[in-house]
Amino acid sequence: MPERRRGAVLDEALLDAAWAELMENGYASFTMDAVVQRAGTSRPVLYRRWPDRHELVRAAVTHALDRDRVDIPDTGTLRGDVLTLMREINATRVQLATILSVHLAGYYQETGTSPADLRQFAHDGRRSSVDVLFDRAAARGEIGPEGLSDRLRALPFDLLRHEFLMTLAPVPDQVLVEIVDTIFLPLVLDQDGS
Template sequence: MPERRRGAALEKALLDAAWEELAENGYARFTMDAVVRRAGTSPPVLYRRWSDREELATAAIAHVLRESRLDVPDTGSLRGDILTLMREINATRVQLLTVMSAHLAGYHQATGTSPGDLLDPVATGRKEAVDVLFDRAVDRGEIGPERLTERIKSLPFDLLRHELLTTFAPAPDRVLEEIVDTIFLPLVR
C-alpha cells in the first residue's frame, strides 16, 4: 500500500500532476478529474485546495516557475554571466517555454491573461536575480547604470525566447553569442 501523502508533499504531487496535464493536453482539455486520476487521489482532496480548473492551472504554473528558477552565475564579467545564464535557459527550458506559450493559449484566452502576466519578472523573482548580474557589472565599471532600462535588461532573454519559440529547439551557441556581442553589449556600453 502506498504511503499516504500529506501537507507540502501532497500539494507538490497535486501541482506536479496538474502541470503534467497542462503540458501534455493544454488548457482546453485540462480537467480536475484528469488531475485527480494522474495524482492518484480523490476529488475532495483537490477541491479542498483549488475550487476550479483556472485556480488549479494558475497554481500549477506558479509552482513550475518557482521550481524552474536558475542559479545566478558569477563569471566575473557581464558577458560571461549573461551567456552562462542564456546557455542554461537554452539547454533546459525549451519545453517549459513551448508549453507556456503554445499549450496555454486557451488558458490565456479563458482567464484574460497573457504569457507576460505569468512570466512577469517581478512576480517570478527573476527581476531580482537578473538585477544582481547588472549590479555587479556596474560595480566592476563594465557598464553605466544610466543605460540599464528594464527593456534593455530583458533584451537578451527576450531575443532568446523568441528564437526558442520560433524553432521549438535550443539555439546554436553562435546565436547566443551574436545576441550578446552584436546586439546587447553595444547597447549597454
C-alpha cells in the first residue's frame, strides 16, 4: 500500500502533476480530473486546495518557476551578467516560455489575462534576477544611481522571449551577443550620457 502523502509533499505532487499535464496536453485538454488521475489522489483533495482549473494553472506555473530558478550571475560587469543570464535562460527556459505563451492561449482568453499578468502573479512582489543585476551595475558605477527604466531593463529579455516565440527553439549565441552589444548596451550608455 502506498504511503499517504500530506502537506507540502502532497501539494508538490499535485502541482507536479498539473505542470506535467500542461506540458504534455496544453491548456485546452487540461482538466482537474486528469491532474487527479496523474497525481494518484482524489478530487476532494485537489479541490480543497484549488477550487478551479484557473487557480490550479496559476499555482502550477508559480511552482514550476520556483522549482527551476536560474542562478543570478556575478561576472563583474553588466554586459557579462546580462549575457550570462540570457545564456542560462536560453539553455533552460525555451519549453517554459513556449508553454506560458502558446500552450496557455486558452487560459488567457478565458481569464482575460496575459502572459505578463501570469508572470506578475508568479513573482508576487519578489525581486527578480534582473533587479539584482542592475542594482549591482549601479553599485559598480556602470549605470547611474537612478538606474534604468523598467522598459530598458527588460529589453534584452523581452527580445530573447520574442526569439523563443518566433522559433520555439534555443537562440543562437551570436544573436544573444548581438542583442546585448548592438541594441541593449548602446541604449544603456546613451542613458548615462556617455
